[in-house]
Amino acid sequence: MNFHLRLWRQKSADTPGRFEGIEATNITPDCSFLEMLDIVNNRLITDGKEPIAFESDCREGICGTCSLVINGVPQGPGRGAACQVYMRKFKDGETIFVEPFRAGSFPILKDLVVNRSAYERIMRAGGFISEHTGGAPDASAILIPKPVADKAMDAAACIGCGACAAACPNSSAMLFVGAKVTHLNLLPQGQPEAKKRARAMVRAMDEEGFGNCSNYYACEAVCPASVSASVIAKLNRDYIKGEVSEAVGAID
Amino acid sequence: MSSTANKESTGTSSLSSKPSGKSSACCTCSSPLLSSSIGRKWIVAITGILLILFVSGHLLGNLTIYPGPNWINAYAEHLQSLGPFLWVIRLVLLAIVGLHITCTIQLWMENRAATPQKYAVTNTLQTTIYARSMRLTGLVVIAFIIFHLAQFTWQGFNPVTRTWIDAQGRHDVYRMVIAGFSNPFVSAFYLLAVGLLAMHLSHGISSLFQTLGLTTAKLRPLFERAGRIIALVIFLGYASIPLSVLLGILRYPHVSLCPFVH
Amino acid sequence: MILDAKIPAGPLEQKWTNFKNNAKLINPANKRKFNVIVVGSGLAGASAAATLAELGYQVDCFCFQDSARRAHSIAAQGGINAAKNYQNDGDSVWRLFYDTIKGGDFRAREANVYRLAEVSRNIIDECVSQGVPFAREYGGELTNRSFGGAQVSRTFYARGQTGQQLLLGAYSALSAQIGLGRVQMHEHTEMLDLVLVNGHAKGIVARNLITGEIKSHAADTVLLCTGGYGNVFYLSTNARGCNVTATWRAYKRGAAFANPCYTQIHPTCIPVAGDYQSKLTLMSESLRNDGRVWVPKKKGDNREPQDIPEEERDYYLERKYPSYGNLAPRDISSRSAKEACDSGRGVGPGGLGVYLDFSAAIQRLGRNTIEERYGNLFEMYENITGESAYERPMRIYPAIHYTMGGLWVDYNLMSNIPGLHVLGEANFSDHGANRLGASALMQGLADGYFVIPNTLGEYLSTQFGGPKITTDLPEFKKTEEEVRERVNKLLSVKGTVPVDTFHRELGLILWDKCGMARTEAGLKEAIAEIKALRERFWKEVCVPGVGAELNQSLERAGRVADFLEFGELMCLDALTREESCGGHFRVEHQTPDGEALRHDDTFASVFAWLYKGEGNEPELEREPLSYEAVHLATRSYK
Known part of the structure; x- marks a missing residue:
């Protein structure tokens, strides 16, 4: 599957952020959303670019580290945390917006990482x-x-x-x-x-x-x-x- | 527990957000009960209950138009005879509305400050249109109340109505109302306003139970349904009057709908 | 060097009491003068930090996560054992002790395990009074369930989230102490080295993961509560961030690393689906109560499971272990699954999976009953794999789950470096060669709530009157400089290969050669391969960005660099331990029918490894395990 990602990039807490378009190509539907981001990141690293910062830890929905907003929905579609979202839930060729949690009391630290x-x-x-x-x-x-x-x-x-x-x-x-x-x-x-x-x-x-x-x-x-x-x-x-x-x- | 200790002990203190602090929002009241987020929501909820009671009482009074001029004019006469007490009621009502609005505006301003940036993709996530439009419906209702007072209480648009007297020498409210609603624009605005009021109530009623802490997961759908039903009844009650005037069911001079009531 | 376990005198049942009666106490006014560093905020770390602060010590607690509550203890599902005997089913401290010793295949220290069983009862009291919502009966009493390796019901649980609830309890106690100003919490801060002053652990060097600042922190004693090293396998049930760095750095400063080859493999996990996979998800072991494990009898049978007739299926656990059947213990079930797959009969992608079939149970009990019992697990399975386990058998495969090895500690939980204490999964102390279910939570909390508050005085009472330790000491400056150099070295390789690639390769080497079955030749190969991989890492790794910022690639690179060194020690330990016991199965050492064969005469001891400098073989110290109270027996589950 292929996806057009619109990812929030922000260098640090004090710099303004913006959306960046990144293509996620050749992704298997059994892949989790975070694994898709891992793949994208490793490709960015191989291309000499800076990977997207995002937090996750247990990847089984219990630690609460995930802080992604996928298409306007915090923790993404379906029940459970963002790590429980699988790519088969999306349409091939879909444009997916990925943003950090947005709340005045959760300032953005970098890209998709916020201070809670x-x-x-x-x-x-x-x-x-x-x-x-x-x-x-x-x-x-x-x-x-x-x-x-x-x-x-x-x-x-x-x-x-x-x-x-x-x-x-x-x-x-x-x-x-x-x-x-x-x-x-x-x-x-x-x-x-x-x-x-x-x-x-x-x-x-x-x-x-x-x-x-x-x-x-x-x-x-x-x-x-x-x-x-x-x-x-x-x-x-x-x-x-x-x-x-x-x-x-x-x-x- | 000391709040200074709390802040000092934050490991990521260098990163921590600068709390905007809410206690200054209501500088006139020092009690946290009145300055806290929940305290002011309680005020909105309690004033809301009083206003719902007023709206319901007012509706019952208005419905006396159906039995004929005798009833509604007597009702109006009775209200006027309260004299200075009527002014006390009016001032209390004004204070309630004032509190309801002031707290809401404060909360709204804080909410705006708390959400500096919206998402690129908006997703309404369970929230109803009624809930999202509370401020809009509230504002239109306020505008309408001013118009409504000007029209029927102060009678500033058509001062001649002040001189209308019925057979018993009372102010002929019946004739004034029918004259007012005969203007389709006035009726349309009225219908719009009571429609928005009903929207406001359909979220407001269930919401106040939640704010006052009376809801459980089981009761909430019940309160939501009750809120919608009460809002609908209030809407139908109010809307029926201009509609009846426009449809000619209510007319001046009075034609009795029921031969036994005069 | 002699490793003195400092086990108190007296009969087993009296040792802990004797110890407490004679322990060195520190008076309240002096406690305030002592500063304690706690690294890690899981069950062991949070409970230790909170309890020590409550006693009056000045505590600094560090975690790399953004909140203390996110430590990986949170993911434990099953429960926590305690010898309460609320069920009146014959449980006792002795039985819990014996089950744990036997479950550990007689490779744990008697005195430690007995103490663990003793304080297990206090843990439940403590947690309940903190507000941990354990499952209850209608009458309001606590309820229990049974778990593998025990014949009594002694496991307390809070739905499938026991670890979460226990950690939240410890975290709330920690939060209270932070609020009172007695604990300084350092979130998003990762320990990168241990600082020794005159041979004593007196501080750490840590990196703030948000700003990238590298800073020293001084204290009178250091507690490492940094969990296990399961992620050395890349794919495991551990969280992504779990790492060996803190304990490995301590090892390189002189702390002995004990039994690194003891790793536990959990039999029921969702199999690997592709090389993109970042973690393995555990499916509760309870599924084996109703599911039947099988593989096709024919090699490479690609038919859909429902098309394979009954007589062409091999229900291998039922065949090999008729009395325990599908409920055989973790290590045995795991190994059998591997054997089946190694013989080319595995199912699913890459042939690394076996079926866990519920069709018989659904026929017998009805779909509703199965849904009631396992509904949430089936849902989770479907969410991850996209397959419904009601319609076709689940595919499961073993995965790395827990590590019994860790830094060597004495009875006081102090390592061979004076002042360095190690708690929870990070130490080696209580589980021997295999851990029983629901015992990890028990050990973490026992260490933090009840053991260390009593044993810390043994060290601190010797530390009066010395010069105040500050980060201005040259030892701190030197260590800080070394950490900076290391970070810069990682950043300056400027290769083209992402860190994850090396980590995955390391994981594959270890899984194949130091996983469920180990051979001398394989381990030797693994050591050579890891060395080569490490060399490649330092030539080809790409760590973009700079050090003075939030740089997740850099964090991972540091952890993987340590795993690349640690993996070799693990293989060396596995190679040296020429026997099979618990989670360590050496193919050369098995009974004629393929079961683990221990050699108690030569290997009833702890292997503790000491670092001897770059490029030198580590030195092996053995702490003999003497069994006074129990009789060494062979486990049998036939």
């Missing part, structure tokens, strides 16, 4: 349960009904890739923050810090300059881990509880 450290800072503000290693009670001491554990797991499946903010017309990070807060706030272990957590993480998210949620649900549509936007509803609820209890001087 904003998510790290949100996590550090409250994405954890404070506890002491070695001080934990026996695991069987905490009973958690299966439906609760399952719901927490649904949210915990988030791979932290940033596709939600990249897909959002407002660049809102609410699905990510919602997933983190929902995972921990649903569990009994997370209760002592539940309100504080929601409050701290939303404040950190706002500080990073992400946009606001307009309930478009584009995030949910692209989420490689199929996290439901209902986590955003829970975040909205827990955040207000947190702010109100702080405002009125209630504990937590």
Whole structure:
């Protein structure tokens, strides 16, 4: 198969970028999208040109390193991350636009590589349960009904890739923050810090300059881990509880 | 946890984006409840509920046009008799609309700042046309409200209507409405406006449940359907009046549709 | 040099307790004065960094990924073992210990493995209290499943994403400590060398992968938690970035590399489809519960699988291992698949694949049941191969999955370089010659949460009062200069061949000659071929761009250059170990019916290799393994 790639090239964070047309010829349909880019890169290197910088690691859809937007869709067509996209999903001779995640809070570092450290800072503000290693009670001491554990797991499946903010017309990070807060706030272990957590993480998210949620649900549509936007509803609820209890001087 | 520690401890701090910071957006209110993204969305949602209640109450009042001039004129007379209290209601309504719009504009400006560059290929990804057009529909509805107030409350376009009195000596609202909607352009603008209002509501209603945190994955489709149905009912209710005037079902002098009601 | 494992005295069951009772403690005020470098942020690294910071040490943690949460531990699927005996099925610390020792084919240290089994219980408590959403029963209790190599149900799991959830737990603990300012996190930063001051590990030189800046970092001790070297084979189930650089650089600074030839091959992966392929995807081993493995009886039979009649199929696992059948252990299933393909009966592109057939199970149980059990796996298979496993048998083939070898460490997890500690898959300590399923996660977290916080004091307590280590010391400047030279050397070759080409060639050599079956002649050939390939690499490799920027070709070139050296050591180790054990199968050493044949009298020892300079043969040190508590037996799965 042959493809006309329109790839975003950008030398560094401070230089302006542009699209460059590159031909990907003679690609087998069983090849993954990233493998197609590998082939293109190795050909560029052989021709003495600079390869396209893009990030990937596990290539099985779980590490969340991928940050490609294929034809306007973060993480590409279909469920799963960009590494799970196979060339047989495209038409022979198709023009494919490949861009980096675009969001003000994810500045582009080079070509298709973006800086997602904003998510790290949100996590550090409250994405954890404070506890002491070695001080934990026996695991069987905490009973958690299966439906609760399952719901927490649904949210915990988030791979932290940033596709939600990249897909959002407002660049809102609410699905990510919602997933983190929902995972921990649903569990009994997370209760002592539940309100504080929601409050701290939303404040950190706002500080990073992400946009606001307009309930478009584009995030949910692209989420490689199929996290439901209902986590955003829970975040909205827990955040207000947190702010109100702080405002009125209630504990937590 | 200290926020300074957070920033210092970022390994890639040299690369980290300069947070644009949102807390300054609402400089008048110091409470994070009112300046945070979610806090202001709650304000939009709660004012939205109040406005939906107003729109529904207003519709019920308007529908009194069908039984005849007696009903609608009495209703208008009753409203006017509230005197200064009516002004309190009007000011409260104005404040609600003001808050609804101010917060929305702030959020919108922040959203623009958060998305400096669009994708080369646009892909709407699940978002409905209703959701994407909220700002547009909202703006047109605001323009219409101003026109609507000028036409029927202030009666500035056709001041003679202020002098129309019915048999009981009340302001003849019935005649004024029919006169107003007899102009096809006025009716067309009205229909367009209530159509856009319905679009606005069909996203707004389900959206406010999500914002207030009342949605679950199971309930969301339910709320979405409810939003569309309520929006449709409101549209049909409002749209029926100019349509009835244009079709001659409602006319002046009044011809009763039902012999038992006068 | 004598490798002293520093195993505490006393009976096996008492060793860890005795150790803790007598361990050197560091008081809280002094902990603050010690700086610890942790390289890697997987299960071992993140848990160690978080726990040590919580104890009061000043921690610097490094990862080459853009976030600590992306370390490859995240991809582990199956679960984590723990001797909780919540199922009341007779499990105990002893049984977990024994299963692990036996699974490792009696090539692991008793004391380490017993300690691992002991702390396995604390790991589950710890993870639950962090909010890891393990699978639960309706009554709210934790549930377990059974896994290969054990007769009890002791595996805790979170859907098929146990590694992800455990790593997110450790990462959240790490995030909390970063937020508190106790850990300085260095993302996108790759360790390129170890710095020794007076023979002690006192820092690292690392390259910022975004700016290209090469910088020294000083500390009182260094912890390497950098994972395994499976990517030396190019194609493996590891992530693209997994590499041997950190441990290899430490080896070249004097750390002993133990048992590099112990590699684990997972039997059920999606086969290689073409030379463009960048990685191999694991399909859960659970598929073998309902799938039947077969190849055509005839060589080169190109018919579609459904056209091959029953009597012309060879269900070779059922034939060779009637009692275990399709559920034979990993190493045995892998080797049998290779034999079938070597005899020219493999299926699919290049004849490197065997069928895993569900048609009998679908007939017996119905498509719905199969869909319920394996729906997501079938979907994944179809996404990758474009074939539906409901309609035609899956094609599977073994792939490199885990490496049991690693830097040599003593009971305190310290290597032979004072101050250099090695945790998780990067060390050699607990799995012997073969790792049991669901034990890798257990070891990573045991090392980080419970072992190193107790053992680190043994070294640090000897480090009071010395001069403060700073990066101004000449040792740092010198190492930094060497790293710069190396980077510049890579950039200045200016050949025409991409790095990937060399990596792929290296992988093919190793897969053919140091993979599932190894021979003396093959290994000797491999060593010669790797040497030649390495020479070609330094003449022909093309690394475009410059050093002071985000340069992924340069990153890869550095890693592949190290793999090209490491691969040779791996072959040398495999050549020297003249026996078969676990994942190491020497064709010359097998029983008459083709099973692994150990030589306990000569090889019940750890092979630890010491670097002796460029061009010199490394020196072999042996740490004898003495078994006091268990009796050495031959594994049988017939």
